[in-house]
Amino acid sequence: MGKKLYKLWSMFKKRSPSKMKAIDKPFIDDLNRMLFRRPRLGMLPKNERYEEDPDNAWNCCSWCEYLLIVILSTILLVGVLVLTLFWVMFYRDGFAWSESPKQQFNLHPILMIAGFVTLSGFSILIYRLCRCVKHIYVKLIHMFFHAIAIPCIALGFLSVFDSHEALQKVNFYSLHSWLGFVTMGMFVLQFVIGFFSFLVMLCCENKTYSCRSAMVPIHASLGLANFWLAIATSVTGLIEKERETVAETNVSAENKLIEHYITSAIGITLIFIGIIVTFAVRRSNAPASAKVYVTERI
Numbered sequence: 001m002g003k004k005l006y007k008l009w010s011m012f013k014k015r016s017p018s019k020m021k022a023i024d025k026p027f028i029d030d031l032n033r034m035l036f037r038r039p040r041l042g043m044l045p046k047n048e049r050y051e052e053d054p055d056n057a058w059n060c061c062s063w064c065e066y067l068l069i070v071i072l073s074t075i076l077l078v079g080v081l082v083l084t085l086f087w088v089m090f091y092r093d094g095f096a097w098s099e100s101p102k103q104q105f106n107l108h109p110i111l112m113i114a115g116f117v118t119l120s121g122f123s124i125l126i127y128r129l130c131r132c133v134k135h136i137y138v139k140l141i142h143m144f145f146h147a148i149a150i151p152c153i154a155l156g157f158l159s160v161f162d163s164h165e166a167l168q169k170v171n172f173y174s175l176h177s178w179l180g181f182v183t184m185g186m187f188v189l190q191f192v193i194g195f196f197s198f199l200v201m202l203c204c205e206n207k208t209y210s211c212r213s214a215m216v217p218i219h220a221s222l223g224l225a226n227f228w229l230a231i232a233t234s235v236t237g238l239i240e241k242e243r244e245t246v247a248e249t250n251v252s253a254e255n256k257l258i259e260h261y262i263t264s265a266i267g268i269t270l271i272f273i274g275i276i277v278t279f280a281v282r283r284s285n286a287p288a289s290a291k292v293y294v295t296e297r298i
Helices: 002-013 017-021 025-036 060-091 101-105 107-129 135-166 175-198 200-204 209-247 253-282
Strands: none
Touching: 060 107, 060 253, 101 107, 101 135, 107 135, 107 175, 107 209, 107 253, 135 175, 175 200, 175 209, 209 253
8 A cells, every 4th residue: 555655646746846836636535545445337357246334324313314214114024914913803803715705805915015015025125124244144144035925925915815705706807816916917027037147147157247236226126115105905905895894784883993994004004114115225324344335326
């Protein structure tokens, strides 16, 4: 470091007096870059995947914000699943499979919220907030949570489809049904593209780096859009179920009112989850001591 600065200073002293009066900007840029170890954009070596980011040094407020996001998001993601489970167990008569079509339907909200909201929400937050392990491990954890969500979503879809068939109800007739169909299709597409783009392509890491870098903002934006689409589908499903509950004659008015409060609480929690996950994704949550991946700046 000292030899480089001495070399730059020697070059500066050799300049003519006319040139020394106006210090050129490239010289200042080179000097600043050596002092702060900040490489020029686009001049990173091909095998360089990250850079130091001293501008994002964390203070007390930054750490408090980080901890608040982690704690609040965990409470909300787990809480919405527990609240839905409480609603189904105590006010919808629990679970069953084909022997009881009405109770079989109760698996649908639990499994869909578990897969699309809780597991997917944790997957997004872990990828964005976790910087304590190697990036490849973060990718694997991100994929693992999404992979666990797939059987939940598949069983949730089968439960509602079989229930409607047994009760002779029409499938794909409402906004909730079509939103759910689009959300499932988009989820599968995102999983396949992410698996091949960010894991399989690592076999040829240097050759596929530019392609993977271009895919990062697309995958991130579509993933967040898919998460909000899942929340919108869940809210429309709650509204649809509440309308059916109002028409039921075997449910007391008191229970209907309690169910109304519970479903409203679930809907509001889902909206808050969408807001906090979006906030976490759009914020820079890597301390200056950590490595910041260049592709995340796109």
